[in-house]
Each structure stands twice: as structure tokens, then as C-alpha cells.
Amino acid sequence: MSTSAHHRFVFAFGAAFALFYAIARARGLALFTLYPAQGIVLLGTHRSRDVADPVLDFLAPEMFWYGWIASAAIGALVVGLLAALLPGRLYWFWAWCVWLVPPMAMSACVYLTIPWFRL
Amino acid sequence: MATTLLILHGLVAVALIGAITHQTLATWAPLKAKPNTFFGRFRAIESAGFTNAIVVLYLISALLGAVVYLYFKIDLQPNLERDRHWHALGFLDLKEDFVAIGLGVLPAYWFCWRRPLNSQNHQARAALTLLLAFIVWWAFLVGHVINNIGGFGA
Numbered sequence: 001m002s003t004s005a006h007h008r009f010v011f012a013f014g015a016a017f018a019l020f021y022a023i024a025r026a027r028g029l030a031l032f033t034l035y036p037a038q039g040i041v042l043l044g045t046h047r048s049r050d051v052a053d054p055v056l057d058f059l060a061p062e063m064f065w066y067g068w069i070a071s072a073a074i075g076a077l078v079v080g081l082l083a084a085l086l087p088g089r090l091y092w093f094w095a096w097c098v099w100l101v102p103p104m105a106m107s108a109c110v111y112l113t114i115p116w117f118r119l
Numbered sequence: 120m121a122t123t124l125l126i127l128h129g130l131v132a133v134a135l136i137g138a139i140t141h142q143t144l145a146t147w148a149p150l151k152a153k154p155n156t157f158f159g160r161f162r163a164i165e166s167a168g169f170t171n172a173i174v175v176l177y178l179i180s181a182l183l184g185a186v187v188y189l190y191f192k193i194d195l196q197p198n199l200e201r202d203r204h205w206h207a208l209g210f211l212d213l214k215e216d217f218v219a220i221g222l223g224v225l226p227a228y229w230f231c232w233r234r235p236l237n238s239q240n241h242q243a244r245a246a247l248t249l250l251l252a253f254i255v256w257w258a259f260l261v262g263h264v265i266n267n268i269g270g271f272g273a
Binding site for chain 1: 193205208219222224227229243250
């Protein structure tokens with residue numbers, strides 16, 4: 001890869017990572033779910049549900065954050081590689097995307113967090 | 120173990136916040152600032168020199184935070200939920216989101232600051248530096264508040 005292709009890759013990766021992270025967060029698309037109390041990792045998104053006694057839900061808290069990052073990284077890697085293969089004249093597009101998309105994704109995350117502030 | 124990691128995480132975050140704040144102010148301070156003013160002195164330093172340190176510190180801080188987060192989820196979050204600290208938990212959710220997005224733009228940030236500095240990337244360089252500075256400050260302040268709510272060694 002030439003330097004320009006490297007640039008396109010990292011710019012597209014940054015923009016796509018932010019976009020895919022927001023999508024993974026919104027749609028619950030974690031590559032894996034971690035149960036830290038039990039030390040269990042399950043592929044995909046799994047919500048802990050204690051049907052018998054929902055109050056005891058805290059005994060098996062699930063973590064999606066690592067899974068969201070992994071999902072976003074895989075998607076961003078694909079977009080980054082595609083951007084590196086595309087013509088160099090699209091460089092300006094990725095150079096704009098890399099600093100425009102992340103703040104938009106962060107705004108989406110703020111929107112998704114609103115329920116916490118309504119409790 | 121968790122307390123040791125948390126202190127280490129805090130120390131790395133302090134170093135990171137210093138470096139990124141310095142670089143951001145050096146990037147965004149007015150070019151015509153007088154040499155003996157605060158901004159003038161910031162401008163006098165070569166801000167690209169902070170880049171590698173910022174990338175390494177960000178990665179270490181994120182890694183330590185990701186480990187500490189496991190302890191938080193098991194030991195602290197149930198207490199915060201029981202005590203109805205919903206706003207704090209919301210801010211922490213945002214912290215994890217912002218830090219993750221920061222991880223994604225880190226390679227682009229590093230490329231933008233590679234020497235010799237490319238004038239073509241000036242806009243992206245300034246914007247990404249500001250974005251990372253915001254993320255680092257947000258993460259630092261939220262982490263600090265959550266730690267205060269949880270209490271030392273909780």
C-alpha cells in the first residue's frame with residue numbers, strides 16, 4: 001500500500017468505526033457478550049434474564065461494550081480496505097468523513113443514553 | 120488489585136490529559152499570539168512531538184479502563200443502581216462510547232500528525248485533536264465523579 005492508500009485506510013477506518021459502533025450500540029450487535037462474574041464469553045448478544053426472579057439479575061451482569069468494539073472494528077476494517085483499493089481521488093471524501101462522522105456517532109450515542117436521564 | 124489498577128489508570132489519564140491539552144491548545148491557539156503570552160509559549164513548542172506519547176497513553180489508559188470496568192460491573196454498578204445514581208450511569212455509558220470511538224480514530228490521528236506534517240491534512244488534524252481532547256476530558260471527569268460516588272477502595 002502506498003502512503004496515500006494508508007491514509008485512505010486509516011481515515012475510512014476511523015469514520016466507519018464510529019458509524020458501526022453507533023449502529024452496533026443502537027441495534028445491540030455485539031460480536032460477543034461477556035459475563036464477568038461467571039467468566040463466560042458467549043458469541044453474539046445475550047441478555048441475562050432470570051425468569052424466576054428478575055430481582056437477582058445483578059448476579060449475572062452482562063457486558064456488551066467489548067463486543068460492540070469488536071463488531072465495529074471488523075466492519076471498519078472492511079470499509080478501510082475498500083477505501084484503500086478505491087481510487088486516490090476520493091481521498092478528500094475520507095479526509096472529511098474521519099472528522100465529521102465521529103462527532104455524529106457520538107451524538108447518536110448521547111441520544112441512545114437519554115433513557116438513563118429519564119429514570 | 121482493582122484499586123491498584125484504578126490508581127494506575129488515573130495516573131496514566133493525568134499524563135494523557137496534560138499531553139492532549141497541550142497539543143490541542145498549541146493547535147487551536149491563535150497564530151498571531153504574542154511570544155511571551157501563555158498561548159504564545161504554547162505555540163512555541165512543537166506540538167507534533169506529543170503524538171506518540173498521546174497514542175501510547177490513550178491505549179494504555181483504555182486498556183486499564185477496560186480491565187477496571189470488569190470490577191466495576193460486578194462490584195460497583197449494582198450499588199449505583201440500588202442507590203439510583205442513574206445520571207452517573209448514563210454519563211459512564213457515554214464515557215465508554217466516546218472512548219471506543221476515540222480508539223477508532225486513533226490511527227487516523229497518528230497519521231495526521233506524522234512528520235513531515237501534510238498541509239492537506241491540517242483540517243482533519245486539528246479536528247481529530249480537538250475530538251480526542253474532548254473524549255479524554257470527558258472520560259477523566261466522569262471517571263473521577265464515578266470514583267467519588269463509589270468511594271476509594273469500594
